[in-house]
Amino acid sequence: MLTAILVMALGAVVLGAALGYAAVRFRVQGDPLVEKIDAVLPQTQCGQCGFPGCKPYAQAIAKGEADINQCPPGGEEGIRKLADLLGREVKPLSAEHGVEKPKAVAFIDEQICIGCTLCIQACPVDAIVGAAKQMHTVIAAQCTGCELCVPPCPVNCISMQPIVETVETWKWKYPIIEIKPAPARIS
Amino acid sequence: MRQLFDFNGGVKPDYHKDASVQRPIAVSPAPAFLVIPLHQSIGGTPRPLVAPGDHVLKGQRIGAADGNLSAAVHASTSGTVSAVEMRRMPHPSGLSALCVVIETDGKDEWGERQPFDYRNRPREETRDYLRDAGIVGLGGAVFPSHLKLAPGKQGSLDTLVINGAECEPFITCDDLLMRERAAGIVRGIRIMRELLAAHRVLIGIEDNKPQAIAAMQAAVSGSGESDMEIVAIPTRYPAGGAKQLIRVLTGIEVPHGKRSTDYGVQCFNVGTAYAIHEAIDLGQPLISRIVTVAGNVAAPRNYEVLLGTPMRAVMALAEPLPDTDRIIMGGPMMGVPMPGDEVPVVKATNCILAGSRKLFPPPPPEMPCIRCGECAKACPADLQPFELYWFARAKIFGKAQEYHLFDCIECGCCAYVCPSRIPLVDYYRFAKSEIWAREAEKEAADKAREHYEFRQQREEREKQEKAARLAAKTAAGREKAAVALASVTSAESATAAPAASPEEDAKKALIAAALARARAQQAQPANTTGLTPEQEAEIAAIEARRAAMREEIRKQARPHLPPDN
Amino acid sequence: MTNSPYLLKPASVQSIMLRVLAALLPGIAAYVWFFGAAILVQIALATVAALAAEALILKLRDKPVMLFLTDGSALVTAWLIALSLPPLVPWWLTVLAVAIAIIVAKHLYGGLGQNPFNPAMVAFALMIVAYPQLMSHWPLPGAATFTQQWQMIFHALAPETLDALTSATPLDALRTALHTQGTTASVASVLAGNGNIGQFAGRGWEWVAGGYLLGGLWMLQQRIITWHLPAAFLATLFALSGAASLADGAHHAGPLFHLFGGGAMLAAFFIITDPVSAATTPKGKLIFAAGIALITWIIRSFGAYPDGIAFGVLLMNIAVPLIDMYTQPAVFGHKKEDMPHE
Ligand code: SF4
Ligand code: SF4
């Protein structure tokens, strides 16, 4: 009887130790749900959702503290993806958080820039380069279009430029059944 | 007779090739203005080397390859650069890209031309030379040839396949090139063969081109090349697809996304071979190509056209019929519609096909897919096109990829046979570009996340450092004050000798604590010494990111021009 | 602006459907020759019913009526129903069957190209479940005049007369006899007492089946169908019935009887080849057709219904998505491993 209990206890201890070791050794870094939500968010880091970035918003969604329709850059598509991920209803973008806009990048008018570095401090993704009293410029490829650099500029030299379609980024359109072929365009 | 292999599927449309092979290749005259797009090959956009007002000679480099995955562009004739600006591209989008506009001077004055002694130069140099000569695949894919001219890991290549199949209806430019310039093609093949250290060469030509086969045969035997074999292959579209031709000649199937050199084969178009011959033996970069003008024209023919010539000018030579309502670049199976007739002939232009409602009647209305399987029978990539169609149409892109959407070569066989008249390939093009766009977006988001997290880390670290500095400063200040105070009090203590007040004791303790903290922090400076390997790796990664950032800034420095319309 | 390919093969759904109808003609001719013109009446009824139902539902669904009405798919469904039902069933049964096929089995599932079940077989199965009595009114060759047949279709003759003029199909008769007489009966004894037996299968029926076979071979030559479905179906049925009759000849009919005695030929070339509801990959087609043959043979040999083809088709229809997914052919340059699987 006693031996049986001892064996059981020993087994429990060994198993517990193994489990404990495994938990430490193979611990999942971070919260997978937050990661998954964050992966769906557009990473514009604009704060329009009411949180200081996409990750905090993801955490809030995961905790149930925020709704899924607060991210304007993600737009309808983003809400749909979140709804899919979380098994929730798709709902329209909440108007108080903003509206979906075409993608744009910030552009600094280098003639006007006074080199105050305020925009550098505002940019969440280090997309602006420059030094004090030097002209600043935006690395367009790195700019997420969050617009956070626009208000701090004391001389209003930052504007948002819509991203234009190029031959390389052009997309074939969804085929639609043509009712009437377009007229000839031969000059 | 060599044993040939077969590929599944394929179709036999009407070939319409006879009309344009009746007369020899003619030279299309230089127009008043050449519009030479800088971006004419797969890969990056070449940098413009000229500015408005510059005088250029024929063959002068006007765009330098952007990195190695790109090829240079050249002035097709002599003249004056009148602009470097956005012009409409020969692309279905109708969008514009940077072009060098040259006002030709009619003198057609060559710059310096020097044969390249590739035998006595390292292969690497020859490849760079070909890149700077702007040589790209002329079969239509315009992939920079120098990138394909490196032998695989084993240092040699089993089979060099030369593509003279030309399976697209209407197009005959390779046929005529082989008939008229076989010797030059064979020279070019010889050069490629040496660069690739290829054991054997197989030249595949569809058996509906007996004259081209005869001419090539004569050229091969005349050149004394051994192990170069002309193989007549059965005529069936798309036998001229690189993968299909390799399969027919060698039995090897090169999967999508794999380099064919890893399978011991490499495939080049006959036009590319000829261009390489011109570049190496004559020192002439790629400034012209043979273009078939066919379709709804009175006098279909092949022309040697300077790159940058407006399509309108070339078409006029073949007398388009009045009911012409569209221009197609390429053949009727895979060609793309042009946004207008002023767009220039580029390296990819193997054919200018004039269309009309009579020649290519608009398809009858699309019916639902009845899953008849005709498309699957016709698909040379062994796909199930109707499944791809279903997923593409429903925008279930993940599934489409699982069913190998990207193995589709867009040959159009499926749409050709579909009894329901579904524009199947349009759905695949749509799905592919949508998937590409999403991947690019995803990549950008990942990068943004990385930058954001990096910045967060940095801010955190800066905050800590600041706090530390601040603490150290206050600690130092208080210590000084304490010392001063101590001297005063000790002087005073001689007279008054009051015991240290409890208040002062507390202050001292505080100072001591701050001092200890500051020392501890000094002993462990934030990020210079005593780093773990992980931290070092992290720093290296950060440095790499910085380098990438610098690179991006450099790219940004390029002109940022709006489109013209 | 349309995109490439600009060249299109002159093929259309309509031309496929019309050729399928044409391929049915030899079988129909034999049918009329042996069993009278009643079948033509039924085909006409079914045609009218199908067109009316299709037009109605297209209108309701707000689809281009003329475009879909002329595609011929409704006609094929209608003719197959008429040819599957006994030719002497009352007119309303044919109309009902066709209406169910077009409205329920085809359009409620999304219309042309979307229906997971073979519409003709859905209708047939429902009819045989709902009206088993009427569904056994098969004509005896040469027994009734056209007038009598006409009366049967439109006025519902008195049951006595009916019984005199109709019979079960040889397949059905055999099965019933074997079931009711127990171990004493044998295939030979049952068939010997049945005046309905021809050279090697049912009298007349073997010729009708031959007509379908002829039409089917023509469709193969026309490349409207591939060999996979009919070959796998017929071969499996042949193998199963052959093995069974070899093992127990007294209680199992031979392969020829199975292939030519019932609707096997019609099924092999015209019913299971309905592309919309059949498997599409080459291997999948073989599995699909073999499965139908297996179910058919089991129902014919041991089940309660005279013929099992309809149930076989419907059951295998359910399995089609799975079959297709697991039998994706290897893509050019890819080995078998990276096929899509769930
Ligand atoms: S609103 Fe801005 S910060 Fe918030 S999740 Fe969307 S992109 Fe990120
Ligand atoms: S050919 Fe057309 S109708 Fe037939 S399966 Fe393919 S896509 Fe569907």
Ligand code: SF4
């Ligand atoms: S276009 Fe794509 S799917 Fe269609 S036949 Fe060609 S390779 Fe197959």
